[in-house]
Amino acid sequence: MDRVLGQNQAVDLLNLQLSTGRQHHAYIFHGPVGVGKFTTALAYARVLLCHDRGADLAGRVTACGACPSCGLLTNLTPGTTPTQDDDTQGLTTAHPDLHVIRKELARFSEDTSTRNRKLTRIPVEVLRSALIEPANLAPRLGKNKVFIVDEAELLNPAGQNALLKTLEEPPVGTTLILVTSQEDRLLPTIQSRCMRIAFSPLPDQAVRDWCAKHAPDQSADQQNTLVEFASGSLGRAQLITRYGLLAWADAVLPALDRAARGKSTPDLGQQVFNFIDTFAVDFVKAHANGSKEAANKLGADMMWSLIATRARVRLADLSANCTPDDPIANEQALAPWLAVIDATEQAQRFLGSNVNLSITCDHLAVALTRRLAAAY
Numbered sequence: 001m002d003r004v005l006g007q008n009q010a011v012d013l014l015n016l017q018l019s020t021g022r023q024h025h026a027y028i029f030h031g032p033v034g035v036g037k038f039t040t041a042l043a044y045a046r047v048l049l050c051h052d053r054g055a056d057l058a059g060r061v062t063a064c065g066a067c068p069s070c071g072l073l074t075n076l077t078p079g080t081t082p083t084q085d086d087d088t089q090g091l092t093t094a095h096p097d098l099h100v101i102r103k104e105l106a107r108f109s110e111d112t113s114t115r116n117r118k119l120t121r122i123p124v125e126v127l128r129s130a131l132i133e134p135a136n137l138a139p140r141l142g143k144n145k146v147f148i149v150d151e152a153e154l155l156n157p158a159g160q161n162a163l164l165k166t167l168e169e170p171p172v173g174t175t176l177i178l179v180t181s182q183e184d185r186l187l188p189t190i191q192s193r194c195m196r197i198a199f200s201p202l203p204d205q206a207v208r209d210w211c212a213k214h215a216p217d218q219s220a221d222q223q224n225t226l227v228e229f230a231s232g233s234l235g236r237a238q239l240i241t242r243y244g245l246l247a248w249a250d251a252v253l254p255a256l257d258r259a260a261r262g263k264s265t266p267d268l269g270q271q272v273f274n275f276i277d278t279f280a281v282d283f284v285k286a287h288a289n290g291s292k293e294a295a296n297k298l299g300a301d302m303m304w305s306l307i308a309t310r311a312r313v314r315l316a317d318l319s320a321n322c323t324p325d326d327p328i329a330n331e332q333a334l335a336p337w338l339a340v341i342d343a344t345e346q347a348q349r350f351l352g353s354n355v356n357l358s359i360t361c362d363h364l365a366v367a368l369t370r371r372l373a374a375a376y
């Protein structure tokens with residue numbers, strides 16, 4: 001597990017539990033998208049499932065790499081980046097005691113209506129057949145079984161309630177890991193029964209190292225923009241590169257700076273909408289049964305983050321120049337960029353309450369422009 005990039009605190013905590021033999025039976029791995037939660041869950045599962053665990057020079061418990069269980073999991077490569085793009089369906093069949101539950105499993109359901117449903121949630125039927133029922137069966141290869149629920153926030157309340165009994169009375173040798181970037185969508189009854197492990201955004205250098213390896217043709221400027229846009233998420237860096245999203249930054253960020261100089265960009269709302277919509281269409285094309293609604297949300301989250309991150313950069317620049325003896329002037333300088341962050345949070349709430357994407361984008365563009373221009 002020591003090779004999981006940039007998440008030392010989480011990894012150290014799990015290592016400590018392994019070395020003292022005090023593992024929990026249920027975990028919530030929570031933190032931003034694309035920072036290694038899922039990779040860590042797989043690495044932890046590999047150690048839990050190993051038949052002949054050892055220890056490295058630092059005293060950390062490690063998988064042996066040679067037993068039948070490790071043999072089936074040799075393709076797991078901790079340190080690489082999991083994203084919603086990865087198709088880890090193969091994992092569920094590669095090892096009989098490692099079960100990965102994701103919304104995509106609905107594609108393999110025996111039930112036609114579940115199979116044909118758009119993938120915006122993890123259907124409760126999938127949860128039953130892929131987790132609750134197999135959790136009560138004996139392990140096939142060793143003494144343990146591990147269930148990883150990816151994007152656990154996509155379990156609806158009925159699904160979460162169905163999980164409670166398994167969490168309360170876990171069959172011996174069963175470990176459950178809920179991976180989520182939206183922990184607040186898990187019921188308090190679920191949260192209180194799990195050990196929570198926090199994952200943080202990765203340091204910028206981790207994203208730079210990733211760029212050097214995976215996008216070596218980028219100019220220094222492009223790389224700086226990508227690092228800012230990715231804001232500590234390698235999963236996001238992958239999406240930006242794969243779907244050409246640096247164009248968003250090239251169009252939207254200068255518009256913000258123009259607004260701060262009192263100049264509006266009349267079609268900004270339409271541009272923002274077109275960017276998100278085009279991304280969502282491409283994303284759905286690349287994912288069988290992909291839901292346009294879920295892809296819109298993924299794209300919108302990235303757009304709001306792009307804008308809010310730039311506001312934070314401007315706030316940091318302005319704060320560095322603030323004079324301690326003039327608090328009113330300081331407040332006036334910072335207020336418009338704080339308002340930009342508020343506007344992105346409002347846009348997120350709008351979409352969350354099913355306001356149409358185009359209206360949300362127009363509303364955001366007007367709010368940004370008005371607040372930034374007002375301070376000019």
Ligand SMILES: [Zn+2]
Pocket residue numbers: 049050051052053063064065066067068069070071
């Ligand atoms: Zn092993």
